[in-house]
Amino acid sequence: MTEHHDAHGDASALWPAPLASGGVDATVTVPGSKSVTNRALVLAALASDPGWLRRPLRSRDTVLMADALRSLGIGIEEMASSSSSASAASGVTGMPEGRGEAWRIIPGSPQAPATVNVGNAGTVMRFLPPLATLAEGPVHFDGDLRARERPVGALLDALRALGARVDDDGRGRLPATVHGAGSLDGGRVEVDASSSSQFISALLLSAPRFNQGVEVRHVGRSLPSTPHIRMTVDMLRRAGAQVDAPDSGGEPNVWRVTPGALLGRDLVVEPDLSNAQPFLAAALVTGGRVTIPDWPAHTTQPGDALREILTAMGGDCTLDEQGLTFTGSGRINGIDVDLKDVGELTPGIAAVAALADGESVLRGVSHLRLHETDRLAALTREINALGGDVTETDDGLRIRPRELHGGVFHTYDDHRLATAGAVLGLVVKDVEVENIATTGKTMPGFPELWQGMLAGAGSRA
The missing domain is CATH 3.65.10.10 (Enolpyruvate transferase domain)
Incomplete structure (x- = not known):
C-alpha cells in the first residue's frame, strides 16, 4: 500500500508562522478529543x-x-x-x-x-x-x-x-x-x-x-x-x-x-485537551490570555495536566463556568518534569522551554522515539536548527535557552511537531513550518484557529 500523502496536503509546503504583535487575548473552542x-x-x-x-x-x-x-x-x-x-x-x-x-x-x-x-x-x-x-x-x-x-x-x-x-x-x-x-x-x-x-x-x-x-x-x-x-x-x-x-x-x-x-x-465528546496545548502555550509565551470553553472539571484526558505544567512554567489558570482561562505572566520558567504519563504534550512543552529563562529537563519519554516520528530526535534537530541548545538524554530532553532565529521547522508528518513550530513562530521572527496541513491528523482547521486567536476574535472549529 502506498503512503497517503494526500491526507496531509503538500508535505513540502512551507507555512510562514504568524508573529504575535503582543499578548494574545482570545477564546478558542478546540475540536473534540x-x-x-x-x-x-x-x-x-x-x-x-x-x-x-x-x-x-x-x-x-x-x-x-x-x-x-x-x-x-x-x-x-x-x-x-x-x-x-x-x-x-x-x-x-x-x-x-x-x-x-x-x-x-x-x-x-x-x-x-x-x-x-x-x-x-x-x-x-x-x-x-x-x-x-x-x-x-x-x-x-x-x-x-x-x-x-x-x-x-x-x-x-x-x-x-x-x-x-x-x-x-x-x-x-x-x-x-x-x-x-x-x-x-x-x-x-x-x-x-x-x-x-x-x-x-x-x-x-x-x-x-x-x-x-x-x-x-x-x-x-x-x-x-x-x-x-x-x-x-x-x-x-x-x-x-x-x-x-x-x-x-x-x-x-x-x-x-x-x-x-x-x-x-x-x-x-469532550474537547481535546492535548490539542488545547498550543493555544494555552500562546498565552504563556506572549504574556496574553486564552480561554478554552467546556474544559471538564473531571476528566481522564492526559491533557488536563497542562493546568499544572504550564502554571509551573509561569502562568496562572482559572477553571470556571466559562471554561479554562490561562494567563501568561510575561515570564517563562524552565521546568524539570516527568512526562511519562503525558508524553504527547512533550513537543509543545519543549517549544515553550526553548523560550524560557532557565534550563528545562523533560523526563520519562523514551517511548516518544516510536511515535508518529522519533519525536525526541526531531525536536532536538529542529529547535537546534533555529539556534537552540537541546540535547537528548536516555529518556527525554535537556533544553538550555538560547536566542532563536528564523528558519524552516520540519515536521516529519507529525501534527504535534507542526503545532510546536507554530508556538515558536509567535515570538521568533521568520519561522516557516513545513506541512502545517499535517495538523489535520487530530485538529482540522488549525491554521484558521491560530489566525483567529491572533486576531483576538473567538475561534471555533
Missing part, C-alpha cells in the same frame, strides 16, 4: 444496540477509524445538524435535537474479508486487530510507510496467545492479516506494553466480546501514558463492562474484563 472519539467508536461498534456520538472529532485519525469500521460492516451515519430535515434526509429518526454534529453507530458482527487502511493512526493499527478476531475471515491491515515502522508485534503476539491466527511474516510490524474465526477464546495473557500503552487498551476494548473476557498483565519496563489506560477503563465501565483495574484496588499492572454485553450510549 481524538482519544475519546476513537475509543467510543470501537465500543459502539461492539455494543448490543445502536448509539450516538455527539461532537465527535472529525480528523484524519477518526475518519480512518470510522472508515475501517465501515469496511468491517459496522454502520456509521454522520449528520451535520440535528434538524428534523437532516434526519429525514438520511432516513434516520431519533437523532438528538439541538446538539450539533452527531454520528449514529449501528453495531453488528464484524464482517470479512476486509482491508483496513490505518494511515499512521496508532489507535487504528492497534485497537482494531483484536476486534478483527471476531470476524469470520481475513482482515488485512496496512497503512503509511511510517505505520510499517511502528511497533505492533507485542499486541499481535498477545492475540495469538489468546487463540487468534495472525500472519505478519514474523516482522512484528504491519502489514499483517488477522484471520478471524467469528469468536476468540480470550483468557489470560502477558504483554510488554512499555513501548505503547495502546497495547493494553486494544485488548481491553474488545474483551467483553471474547468468550472468557481477558486478563492482561503488563510484564515489561515502566508503562507509559497510563492516563490513556484509565480512559479506556472508564469508558468500558460507562458502557456496562465489568473491569477490575489497578485504579480500583486491583493488582498492579493487571487488568481483567468480564465477558458481557456493551450498551449503546449517547455520548458527548
Whole structure:
C-alpha cells in the first residue's frame, strides 16, 4: 500500500508562522478529543444496540477509524445538524435535537474479508486487530510507510496467545492479516506494553466480546501514558463492562474484563485537551490570555495536566463556568518534569522551554522515539536548527535557552511537531513550518484557529 500523502496536503509546503504583535487575548473552542472519539467508536461498534456520538472529532485519525469500521460492516451515519430535515434526509429518526454534529453507530458482527487502511493512526493499527478476531475471515491491515515502522508485534503476539491466527511474516510490524474465526477464546495473557500503552487498551476494548473476557498483565519496563489506560477503563465501565483495574484496588499492572454485553450510549465528546496545548502555550509565551470553553472539571484526558505544567512554567489558570482561562505572566520558567504519563504534550512543552529563562529537563519519554516520528530526535534537530541548545538524554530532553532565529521547522508528518513550530513562530521572527496541513491528523482547521486567536476574535472549529 502506498503512503497517503494526500491526507496531509503538500508535505513540502512551507507555512510562514504568524508573529504575535503582543499578548494574545482570545477564546478558542478546540475540536473534540481524538482519544475519546476513537475509543467510543470501537465500543459502539461492539455494543448490543445502536448509539450516538455527539461532537465527535472529525480528523484524519477518526475518519480512518470510522472508515475501517465501515469496511468491517459496522454502520456509521454522520449528520451535520440535528434538524428534523437532516434526519429525514438520511432516513434516520431519533437523532438528538439541538446538539450539533452527531454520528449514529449501528453495531453488528464484524464482517470479512476486509482491508483496513490505518494511515499512521496508532489507535487504528492497534485497537482494531483484536476486534478483527471476531470476524469470520481475513482482515488485512496496512497503512503509511511510517505505520510499517511502528511497533505492533507485542499486541499481535498477545492475540495469538489468546487463540487468534495472525500472519505478519514474523516482522512484528504491519502489514499483517488477522484471520478471524467469528469468536476468540480470550483468557489470560502477558504483554510488554512499555513501548505503547495502546497495547493494553486494544485488548481491553474488545474483551467483553471474547468468550472468557481477558486478563492482561503488563510484564515489561515502566508503562507509559497510563492516563490513556484509565480512559479506556472508564469508558468500558460507562458502557456496562465489568473491569477490575489497578485504579480500583486491583493488582498492579493487571487488568481483567468480564465477558458481557456493551450498551449503546449517547455520548458527548469532550474537547481535546492535548490539542488545547498550543493555544494555552500562546498565552504563556506572549504574556496574553486564552480561554478554552467546556474544559471538564473531571476528566481522564492526559491533557488536563497542562493546568499544572504550564502554571509551573509561569502562568496562572482559572477553571470556571466559562471554561479554562490561562494567563501568561510575561515570564517563562524552565521546568524539570516527568512526562511519562503525558508524553504527547512533550513537543509543545519543549517549544515553550526553548523560550524560557532557565534550563528545562523533560523526563520519562523514551517511548516518544516510536511515535508518529522519533519525536525526541526531531525536536532536538529542529529547535537546534533555529539556534537552540537541546540535547537528548536516555529518556527525554535537556533544553538550555538560547536566542532563536528564523528558519524552516520540519515536521516529519507529525501534527504535534507542526503545532510546536507554530508556538515558536509567535515570538521568533521568520519561522516557516513545513506541512502545517499535517495538523489535520487530530485538529482540522488549525491554521484558521491560530489566525483567529491572533486576531483576538473567538475561534471555533
